[in-house]
Amino acid sequence: MDFLNFLDFQVTDIIDILLVAALLYYVYKLVRGTVAINIFIGIVIVWALWKLTELLQMKMISSMVGGFMNIGLIALIIVFQQEIRKFLLMIGSTNFAKKRNFLKHFKFMKQDVIVTKTDVESIVGACEKMGSTKTGAIIVIERNNALDFVMSTGDAMNIEITQPILESIFFKNSPLHDGAIVIQDNFITATRVILPVSNDRNIPLRFGLRHRAAVGITEKTDAVCLVVSEETGAISYIKNGDFIPFKGPEELTKKLKKDLEQ
Numbered sequence: 001m002d003f004l005n006f007l008d009f010q011v012t013d014i015i016d017i018l019l020v021a022a023l024l025y026y027v028y029k030l031v032r033g034t035v036a037i038n039i040f041i042g043i044v045i046v047w048a049l050w051k052l053t054e055l056l057q058m059k060m061i062s063s064m065v066g067g068f069m070n071i072g073l074i075a076l077i078i079v080f081q082q083e084i085r086k087f088l089l090m091i092g093s094t095n096f097a098k099k100r101n102f103l104k105h106f107k108f109m110k111q112d113v114i115v116t117k118t119d120v121e122s123i124v125g126a127c128e129k130m131g132s133t134k135t136g137a138i139i140v141i142e143r144n145n146a147l148d149f150v151m152s153t154g155d156a157m158n159i160e161i162t163q164p165i166l167e168s169i170f171f172k173n174s175p176l177h178d179g180a181i182v183i184q185d186n187f188i189t190a191t192r193v194i195l196p197v198s199n200d201r202n203i204p205l206r207f208g209l210r211h212r213a214a215v216g217i218t219e220k221t222d223a224v225c226l227v228v229s230e231e232t233g234a235i236s237y238i239k240n241g242d243f244i245p246f247k248g249p250e251e252l253t254k255k256l257k258k259d260l261e262q
Contacts, residue, residue, distance in 0.1 A: 136230030
């Protein structure tokens with residue numbers, strides 16, 4: 001019967017549905033927790049309305065919504081330029097296939113909770129100690145996007161994270177204190193790294209180059225950053241180009257663990 005034709009699925013239809021689902025999942029993952037999530041949800045609703053009107057053969061409203069979707073494509077590219085850049089970086093990641101935690105990209109298929117291997121307590125503890133002595137520091141923690149393009153600007157390392165190691169790297173007389181460090185899993189893999197500086201005019205003037213560099217790398221990748229101010233000793237947590245507020249070291253530890261598990 002004709003009305004049962006939609007049940008005539010082929011293998012290509014199943015693959016098509018899975019690819020679209022995966023694409024929507026990764027787009028949602030990139031914009032989750034940002035202002036862009038509301039725009040993304042709105043686009044999905046408008047797209048669903050467009051397809052529904054086409055299915056019901058409501059030609060006038062379908063053509064209007066379709067025209068809006070076609071014309072709005074350029075505007076969407078402008079609005080989502082940071083998210084598109086992050087998505088392309090994630091797809092084109094040079095060490096994507098070589099990472100030991102490759103399967104975490106598909107963790108939405110798992111029911112088990114993945115616990116980060118990174119020693120977050122040592123990182124936060126070191127930042128607290130450096131903050132009390134007003135020792136400037138910038139720590140970049142890799143998540144899904146590879147950071148090879150910035151790691152190549154510094155010195156390669158392979159040091160397991162401990163609080164004394166982190167404090168000694170940023171000690172003012174240490175030859176490694178200038179620049180950022182990159183952390184992958186539970187290892188410091190690069191020091192004296194030069195990061196791209198953000199040109200965002202909305203960053204308050206009280207923040208210097210360290211903070212602008214942290215904003216810059218988190219705009220271009222999904223990495224997270226911890227910055228210790230050399231002037232005030234205050235700790236800043238930066239993700240997706242935004243300063244994430246927290247009330248104390250315990251809350252910062254929880255936020256960092258949650259973000260690293262995603």
